[in-house]
Amino acid sequence: xxxxxxxxxxxxxxxxxxxxxxxxxxxxxxxxxxxxxxxxxxxxxxxxxxxxxxxxxxxxxxxxxxxxxxxxxxxxxxxxxxxxxxxxxxxxxxxxxxxxxxxxxxx
Amino acid sequence: xxxxxxxxxxxxxxxxxxxxxxxxxxxxxxxxxxxxxxxxxxxxxxxxxxxxxxxxxxxxxxxxxxxxxxxxxxxxxxxxxxxxxxxxxxxxxxxxxxxxxxxxxxxxxxxxxxxxxxx
Numbered sequence: 293x294x295x296x297x298x299x300x301x302x303x304x305x306x307x308x309x310x311x312x313x314x315x316x317x318x319x320x321x322x323x324x325x326x327x328x329x330x331x332x333x334x335x336x337x338x339x340x341x342x343x344x345x346x347x348x349x350x351x352x353x354x355x356x357x358x359x360x361x362x363x364x365x366x367x368x369x370x371x372x373x374x375x376x377x378x379x380x381x382x383x384x385x386x387x388x389x390x391x392x393x394x395x396x397x398x399x
Numbered sequence: 400x401x402x403x404x405x406x407x408x409x410x411x412x413x414x415x416x417x418x419x420x421x422x423x424x425x426x427x428x429x430x431x432x433x434x435x436x437x438x439x440x441x442x443x444x445x446x447x448x449x450x451x452x453x454x455x456x457x458x459x460x461x462x463x464x465x466x467x468x469x470x471x472x473x474x475x476x477x478x479x480x481x482x483x484x485x486x487x488x489x490x491x492x493x494x495x496x497x498x499x500x501x502x503x504x505x506x507x508x509x510x511x512x513x514x515x516x517x518x
Contacts, residue, residue, distance in 0.1 A: 326505075328504070335493050335508035335511055336444065337508075338504060338505060338506050341500065341501035346505065381503075383502060383504060386457050387459045388449070389446065390443055390444040390445070390446070391443075
C-alpha cells in the first residue's frame, strides 16, 4: 500500500497568513493526488484534484502543486472559515490512501 | 442538485451484520463510480470499497470477504453489506461520488452514518 504522510500535523496561525501543508507519498504517484477539507461533524470536501486542479466553486486562495512523491497545499490568505483539518489522498493505486491530516487553527 | 443520504448505521454486536444504504439524487449511481470511506471517531479517513460504472468492485484488505459493495440502479442506491463485524469496524461510514475528471477523486459526500460494533 502507498503510505501518505503530512506535515505539520497541526498549525496555528493568524487570519491573513499564508498556510503551507506538505504531503509525501511512499512511492511515486505522478499527479494522482487530492486535497480535502473537513470541518467537525461534516464530510470531507474536495478542494484540489490531480494535485493542482481547483475544484469548481472552491476559492482561488487554495492551491496545490507537486508531482511524484512530494506535494504542497497552500492557502494564500487564511480566512476564519478555513479552520478545518486538511487531508491529502492518493489515487494512483488501490487501495486509495489518505494522509493523517493537518489541523489548521487560528492563533 | 446532487445529494447522497446514508442510512442503516447503528449499534451491533461483534459478529453481526448490517447493511448501509446510500440513496442518491441528482445523478445516476450506475453512470458513476462510487465509494465508501470510513472515519474512526476522532481519527483519520480510511477507504473501504469502490464500485465502478462497469461493475468492478474492490475492497481494502481488512474488509475483504466480509463486506460487499453493490448498487440498485432502479432505486439509484448504493449499498454496503457488512458481515462478521468487528469492534475495529466502528466508524462513521461515508458514501461518495466519483469525480468525472479525477478518477479516484470524490466530489460529493453524504453526511455519514455511525456504525458501532460493541457487546
